[in-house]
Amino acid sequence: MKLCPDCKSDNIENASSLGLRVFACLVLIFIIPFGFLFAWLPFVLSYKYRCNLCGKLAENEEFLNIDWREKDEILKEYTQMEKELSDYLGNWVKDDNNDFYKIVKGRGQFLALKLINKNLLPYLITGLENNKTLKVKEMSGFKIIERKSNVHGLYKPPESENLPADSPQLTSLGEEVLTQEEFLYITKQQIEDVKKWLESEKVDDIKIIINPQ
Numbered sequence: 001m002k003l004c005p006d007c008k009s010d011n012i013e014n015a016s017s018l019g020l021r022v023f024a025c026l027v028l029i030f031i032i033p034f035g036f037l038f039a040w041l042p043f044v045l046s047y048k049y050r051c052n053l054c055g056k057l058a059e060n061e062e063f064l065n066i067d068w069r070e071k072d073e074i075l076k077e078y079t080q081m082e083k084e085l086s087d088y089l090g091n092w093v094k095d096d097n098n099d100f101y102k103i104v105k106g107r108g109q110f111l112a113l114k115l116i117n118k119n120l121l122p123y124l125i126t127g128l129e130n131n132k133t134l135k136v137k138e139m140s141g142f143k144i145i146e147r148k149s150n151v152h153g154l155y156k157p158p159e160s161e162n163l164p165a166d167s168p169q170l171t172s173l174g175e176e177v178l179t180q181e182e183f184l185y186i187t188k189q190q191i192e193d194v195k196k197w198l199e200s201e202k203v204d205d206i207k208i209i210i211n212p213q
Contacts, residue, residue, distance in 0.1 A: 004051035
């Protein structure tokens with residue numbers, strides 16, 4: 001089984017075009033002098049894969065290959081993580097920099113959604129220490145861009161011509177991890193009003209370490 005090295009998802013697809021390699025092979029055979037001697041080269045080049053969850057695009061060698069025993073170990077770690085985060089899942093917390101995060105489980109991953117202006121930036125949760133220190137890391141290709149199309153984001157642009165051009169919408173992931181009330185507050189209210197509201201909604205203060213080594 002192949003896993004993404006960033007988010008450990010097995011939702012991986014081959015991002016390299018076989019058709020393009022065949023085309024390059026034909027060019028070498030029929031157009032380039034003595035190119036037939038090198039027609040095999042396009043097929044030995046490393047393949048690239050894409051994670052459909054976090055969007056990571058990398059060479060085949062960078063993705064993890066595991067057997068069933070390693071899979072069982074990962075499932076045990078996942079279950080333990082869910083148990084440790086049970087008091088926080090679905091709730092808002094505030095870190096020591098006065099930033100607000102919503103701790104959620106979305107698409108099988110544990111995420112910390114950081115409030116930034118009228119948007120949310122997701123971080124992958126990698127650990128919880130002493131029930132008060134959350135370790136997270138940035139997710140490559142998994143950015144939330146307000147009012148801009150992004151298949152990995154929480155917002156997507158309006159599809160209806162009747163909606164204003166600056167009206168954000170929830171993606172399918174956004175619908176998993178945000179309530180409609182939260183969505184409206186974040187996108188419609190002033191940021192200071194949002195923070196005041198979240199201050200009353202938060203369950204705890206917590207330390208968050210980004211990109212722990």
